[in-house]
Amino acid sequence: xxxxxxxxxxxxxxxxxxxxxxxxxxxxxxxxxxxxxxxxxxxxxxxxxxxxxxxxxxxxxxxxxxxxxxxxxxxxxxxxxxxxxxxxxxxxxxxxxxxxxxxxxxxxxxxxxxxxxxxxxxxxxxxxxxxxxxxxxxxxxxxxxxxxxxxxxxxxxxxxxxxxxxxxxxxxxxxxxxxxxxxxxxxxxxxxxxxxxxxxxxxxxxxxxxxxxxxxxxxxxxxxxxxxxxxxxxxxxxxxxxxxxxxxxxxxxxxxxxxxxxxxxxxxxxxxxxxxxxxxxxxxxxxxxxxxxxxxxxxxxxxxxxxxxxxxxxxxxxxxxxxxxxxxxxxxxxxxxxxxxxxxxxxxxxxxxxxxxxxxxxxxxxxxxxxxxxxxxxxxxxxxxxxxxxxxxxxxxxxxxxxxxxxxxxxxxxxxxxxxxxxxxxxxxxxxxxxxxxxxxxxxxxxxxxxxxxxxxxxxxxxxxxxxxxxxxxxxxxxxxxxxxxxxxxxxxxxxxxxxxxxxxxxx
Numbered sequence: 001x002x003x004x005x006x007x008x009x010x011x012x013x014x015x016x017x018x019x020x021x022x023x024x025x026x027x028x029x030x031x032x033x034x035x036x037x038x039x040x041x042x043x044x045x046x047x048x049x050x051x052x053x054x055x056x057x058x059x060x061x062x063x064x065x066x067x068x069x070x071x072x073x074x075x076x077x078x079x080x081x082x083x084x085x086x087x088x089x090x091x092x093x094x095x096x097x098x099x100x101x102x103x104x105x106x107x108x109x110x111x112x113x114x115x116x117x118x119x120x121x122x123x124x125x126x127x128x129x130x131x132x133x134x135x136x137x138x139x140x141x142x143x144x145x146x147x148x149x150x151x152x153x154x155x156x157x158x159x160x161x162x163x164x165x166x167x168x169x170x171x172x173x174x175x176x177x178x179x180x181x182x183x184x185x186x187x188x189x190x191x192x193x194x195x196x197x198x199x200x201x202x203x204x205x206x207x208x209x210x211x212x213x214x215x216x217x218x219x220x221x222x223x224x225x226x227x228x229x230x231x232x233x234x235x236x237x238x239x240x241x242x243x244x245x246x247x248x249x250x251x252x253x254x255x256x257x258x259x260x261x262x263x264x265x266x267x268x269x270x271x272x273x274x275x276x277x278x279x280x281x282x283x284x285x286x287x288x289x290x291x292x293x294x295x296x297x298x299x300x301x302x303x304x305x306x307x308x309x310x311x312x313x314x315x316x317x318x319x320x321x322x323x324x325x326x327x328x329x330x331x332x333x334x335x336x337x338x339x340x341x342x343x344x345x346x347x348x349x350x351x352x353x354x355x356x357x358x359x360x361x362x363x364x365x366x367x368x369x370x371x372x373x374x375x376x377x378x379x380x381x382x383x384x385x386x387x388x389x390x391x392x393x394x395x396x397x398x399x400x401x402x403x404x405x406x407x408x409x410x411x412x413x414x415x416x417x418x419x420x421x422x423x424x425x426x427x428x429x430x431x432x433x434x435x436x437x438x439x440x441x442x443x444x445x446x447x448x449x450x451x452x453x454x455x456x457x458x459x460x461x462x463x464x465x466x467x468x469x470x471x472x473x474x475x476x477x478x479x480x481x482x483x484x485x486x487x488x489x490x491x492x493x494x495x496x497x498x499x500x501x502x503x504x505x506x507x508x
Contacts, residue, residue, distance in 0.1 A: 032080065039073035066126030068107035075099045078161050095160065102156035108132040108149035112142060251428040251451070259364035259421075269303035269359025270389070276301065279332060279353060283308060286331045292320050297348065300388040303359040307340075307387045309348040318342055321349050352387060363418050366391040367425060377499075378432055381422035393422075397497065413443055424452060435479060437466045456482055 061069050079095060107129030125133060136145035271279075280296045287294045293313035300307045310321065318341040329337045332353055340350035366372070366382035369391030379396040386392050396402065396419075406412050423432055433454035438444035445465050447453070453463040456478035457471075466472045490496065493504045 039076055064126050064128050065103055065107045066129050067110055067124045068103055068126065068129060071103055071106050075102065075160055098156045098159035102153055102160055104128055104132060105149045105152040105156060108136065109146065109153055112137065112146045112149060251430070253428070254425060256364050256367055256425065259367070260362050262362050262365040263359055269355050269357060270301040271306055271355050271357075275356065276306065279306070280308065282331045283310065283328065283351065286324065286328055290320075290324060290327070292316060292324070294321075294349075301355075302387040302389045303355075303361055303385055305338075305352045305354050305358075305387055308351045308353065309343065309346070310351060311348050318349060321351075361385050363421060366393065367422065372422070372426070376426075378427045379423065380426070381419045383418075416443065420447065424450065427452075435466070435475060437472045437475070439467055439469050439472065441467050 061072070065072075079099065107125035109125070109129075111125030111129035111133035113124070132149065133145055136148055139145075140148060276299060280299070283296055284294075287310075293316055294310050296308050297311045298309040300309075312318070312321070321341050322339050325337060325339055328339075328351065329335070334353050336354070338352040340352065342348060343350040361384055363382055366384065371391035371393035372380055372382065376393070377395050377397065380393050381396065383392040383394050404412055404415060420434065423434075429451040432452060434447070434450075434452050435454055435456075436444045436447055445467070448465050453465070454460075455463045455466065455475050457474055458464075466475055486498070486501070490501060493501060495501045495504055
């Protein structure tokens, strides 16, 4: 009678073990899924990537902890790994408390690091970090608050990761010692090579190839045009030459005939007289339809747009014209217009209307014009043509900033190329250098091989357009050091800019 009972309990034991294994697998899968999603929310708290949970969970976490929220994936993955490795919950309450303390103390470290002399609510540590950092900074000072938060963070992180600081320090010391030994060996190898290398002028002769014969210097003659257009004297090969530097040199500036010439007189883009009269009638009729007393008192036709000057009657508000922008565009059958209300320096409102047949504005037209005279600064560049068709230029040294931004197809690339070419046509390589960075390899690789290229981490004969982002960061970092060194020289010689420094160098 005992045998069936034994079989019954044995079957029950096997069923219990299978259920336990299934439950364990389900629990692990669920825990892993929750940990991965919480880590994703901590890393990417954006609704476009994380859904609605980013608003009610990811966003509050980042507002509370700031950049310390990025520690959450490390804490969760470490807890899961230790639980899987040890076969049970690693520490339970202690693990949870240490995890929370590491997050808050990490936020405090970031908050105090951001504002060591006074914690700001907009610190990197979020609201909790700002609260903790402000309290500790009041009691211990900025440096004391940083030490306290850093100590708690390292101790609690040690508990979370299950590591010992002594082991981590020993590993870091071993890596540093290995790197130091490699550095010493490389220095010794370099010293050995340098000892066997030729010295003085012989080394230069052996290392450098025979220089190619330099082109004959081109004498540039600037002639004042009686018509006021200010075109330069053509060179011997038929093309007009840009203004040469005052310092003589063997480098020949490129002739302007390499650039596309402006269109003929029959394609200036300016509207005909009948088109202008028709536009004036349409404007005044639109003003009359909307009960606005105003009349067109002037116009300035240009290659791309024509600006009409409108003088309002006394008592008419300028805002009345801006409100009619779409109605004016409809009346003139234009794709879009621009209203300047008012025109600076005039008692009038400007209305710019695109021409029906816009002309192509080319760089050569501006470089040949009076906007860039021979004595213009080397960092001057061609901007384009004004609304009235006059060439315009600007000086980089006088710009409030050097940022170029805009929507797609708004002309950023054209502007960059105009700026670079304007300087290349007027400055020798010993006067202006370019560090060109183009990670996308789309725009600036055309300038590969020009003698004006410069890279502080690459020998002069090997300089190219930088396309590697890591190399770009290193080049820019070294360029900042060169800039700081120049500022120190400016202070030493008592000058304020590079022009003053060059003049002082000529005197010495």
